[in-house]
Amino acid sequence: MSQNAKQTAADRQNRAPLAEALLQHIREDVTPFHVPAHKHGKGTDELTRYFGQQVMSMDINSMSDVDDLANPNAVIDEAQRLTAELFGAQYAHFLINGTTSGIHAMMISRLRPGDRIILPRNAHKSAFSGLVASGAVPVYARVEDNTDFGIATTVSVDSISSCFERAPQTAALFIINPTYYGFASDLQRLIALAREWDASVLVDEAHGGHMYFHDELPVTAMQSGADMSAVSMHKTCGSLTQSSLLLLNSKAISNEKVINTLNMFRSTSASYLLMASLDLARKQLAMEGRERIKAVVELARYAREKINQIEGLHAFGQELTSNSAIHSFDETKLSIFVRKLGATGFEIERRLRQEYNIQVELADLNVIMAMITIGDTQADVDRLIAALEKIASRSRKQNFTRVSQMPDMPDLIVIPRDAFYSHQKSVALEDSVNEISGEMVMSYPPGIPVICPGERITRDIIDYINILKEHNCHLQGTADPFVNNIRVLGF
Numbered sequence: 001m002s003q004n005a006k007q008t009a010a011d012r013q014n015r016a017p018l019a020e021a022l023l024q025h026i027r028e029d030v031t032p033f034h035v036p037a038h039k040h041g042k043g044t045d046e047l048t049r050y051f052g053q054q055v056m057s058m059d060i061n062s063m064s065d066v067d068d069l070a071n072p073n074a075v076i077d078e079a080q081r082l083t084a085e086l087f088g089a090q091y092a093h094f095l096i097n098g099t100t101s102g103i104h105a106m107m108i109s110r111l112r113p114g115d116r117i118i119l120p121r122n123a124h125k126s127a128f129s130g131l132v133a134s135g136a137v138p139v140y141a142r143v144e145d146n147t148d149f150g151i152a153t154t155v156s157v158d159s160i161s162s163c164f165e166r167a168p169q170t171a172a173l174f175i176i177n178p179t180y181y182g183f184a185s186d187l188q189r190l191i192a193l194a195r196e197w198d199a200s201v202l203v204d205e206a207h208g209g210h211m212y213f214h215d216e217l218p219v220t221a222m223q224s225g226a227d228m229s230a231v232s233m234h235k236t237c238g239s240l241t242q243s244s245l246l247l248l249n250s251k252a253i254s255n256e257k258v259i260n261t262l263n264m265f266r267s268t269s270a271s272y273l274l275m276a277s278l279d280l281a282r283k284q285l286a287m288e289g290r291e292r293i294k295a296v297v298e299l300a301r302y303a304r305e306k307i308n309q310i311e312g313l314h315a316f317g318q319e320l321t322s323n324s325a326i327h328s329f330d331e332t333k334l335s336i337f338v339r340k341l342g343a344t345g346f347e348i349e350r351r352l353r354q355e356y357n358i359q360v361e362l363a364d365l366n367v368i369m370a371m372i373t374i375g376d377t378q379a380d381v382d383r384l385i386a387a388l389e390k391i392a393s394r395s396r397k398q399n400f401t402r403v404s405q406m407p408d409m410p411d412l413i414v415i416p417r418d419a420f421y422s423h424q425k426s427v428a429l430e431d432s433v434n435e436i437s438g439e440m441v442m443s444y445p446p447g448i449p450v451i452c453p454g455e456r457i458t459r460d461i462i463d464y465i466n467i468l469k470e471h472n473c474h475l476q477g478t479a480d481p482f483v484n485n486i487r488v489l490g491f
């Protein structure tokens with residue numbers, strides 16, 4: 001790019017058209033005879049004192065000067081174009097219901113009922129509800145787990161390749177980049193593989209937005225030539241909670257289809273607070289993103305090094321990339337294996353909160369994870385390190401015994417959509433052998449569902465769920481929180 005062209009791109013990116021229009025709107029002090037009813041906070045005294053006048057004044061509905069997300073042709077359109085330019089996409093869409101809605105939109109706009117989609121078994125629950133909504137047939141890919149830490153990592157190229165061989169006419173491949181714990185597969189090879197089989201590639205980048213701004217973090221969906229990606233800007237890039245992006249760069253999926261899909265499900269009253277936050281977060285990333293994310297990575301490296309000097313703790317990272325499905329690692333996810341302290345991740349999470357006023361992002365039986373982002377300082381990280389040092393010094397170190405191996409993936413008897421719409425009844429888990437599950441049983445760890453809707457329950461599955469319960473694993477997905485009962489298909 002020439003110096004002049006670069007200058008123009010920087011000038012363009014140094015604006016926030018939607019956020020600026022919103023500010024101008026409140027300066028004009030328009031008399032509002034429109035929803036929302038609070039009318040710039042004038043009708044809601046306590047609420048306005050609580051949030052502050054500016055927030056209430058900015059909470060407006062669409063009108064010509066601030067555009068309309070359903071049919072953008074002014075400042076929202078401009079803001080979305082700038083976002084697409086920055087992330088290397090052809091189109092970008094603002095999402096006001098998180099990456100969850102982006103995953104639904106990717107699946108529904110690409111898949112027709114009966115189409116096949118390959119997806120990792122450890123996909124987020126929105127991918128499973130996307131299967132119900134789209135009527136697609138899942139081809140689940142096996143996820144590797146790391147036996148040292150007892151956690152699910154990611155899918156290998158071989159595992160995806162064997163899925164394509166099993167299901168040659170597959171419409172799409174769904175990939176998580178990176179997983180919650182920071183593991184990334186070899187995205188470029190997976191995309192090349194999908195192209196050989198004529199499949200589109202849909203990527204869940206809920207945890208990967210910041211990776212667009214650092215060359216040593218895992219390579220991103222748009223850089224690698226994926227068709228679509230859903231990115232939680234709120235998780236790693238500084239916009240408000242619930243605001244995400246849908247990025248599109250595809251020959252197979254038209255932008256019109258994506259817009260139609262988004263408009264089918266999203267609110268017709270999109271929050272301007274969320275959208276303006278996306279616009280400002282994008283501007284900040286464009287202007288300072290590389291420096292900011294560099295500082296984040298350096299802070300994470302510093303923390304990892306210090307924590308790895310504490311006896312009984314292990315903050316795992318890049319070293320896991322050799323000889324495994326893990327191609328690269330997002331170092332900003334500070335995942336720490338704690339079981340050698342003789343405590344679970346849940347216990348360490350509770351102690352950090354109660355004794356040191358520190359809240360981590362995630363805890364499971366074996367691991368806690370602290371997210372390092374643009375909002376962290378050296379002092380914050382030092383507090384975490386000091387707290388972990390104290391906790392470790394007072395612990396009795398123990399060897400770690402891992403939960404036994406997960407049984408083979410069960411047979412899919414009916415597709416998730418049919419399971420969802422079938423009659424279901426609750427039966428005792430012990431009596432459910434050979435029944436078709438109406439629910440998912442998800443366990444943390446390892447973060448992989450043991451059974452999904454539409455699959456046949458086997459004796460091995462029940463035995464494994466009982467083992468997970470004995471180990472106090474965190475089980476989710478069933479109506480019965482104790483998983484003594486499970487919903488199965490039938491009257």
Ligand SMILES: Cc1ncc(COP(=O)(O)O)c(C=O)c1O
Nearest residue numbers: 098099100124180204206232244
């Ligand atoms: C892997 C993954 N995908 C998707 C999502 C959904 O993202 P959002 O909370 O932005 O809807 C999450 C949320 O935690 C996630 O962990």
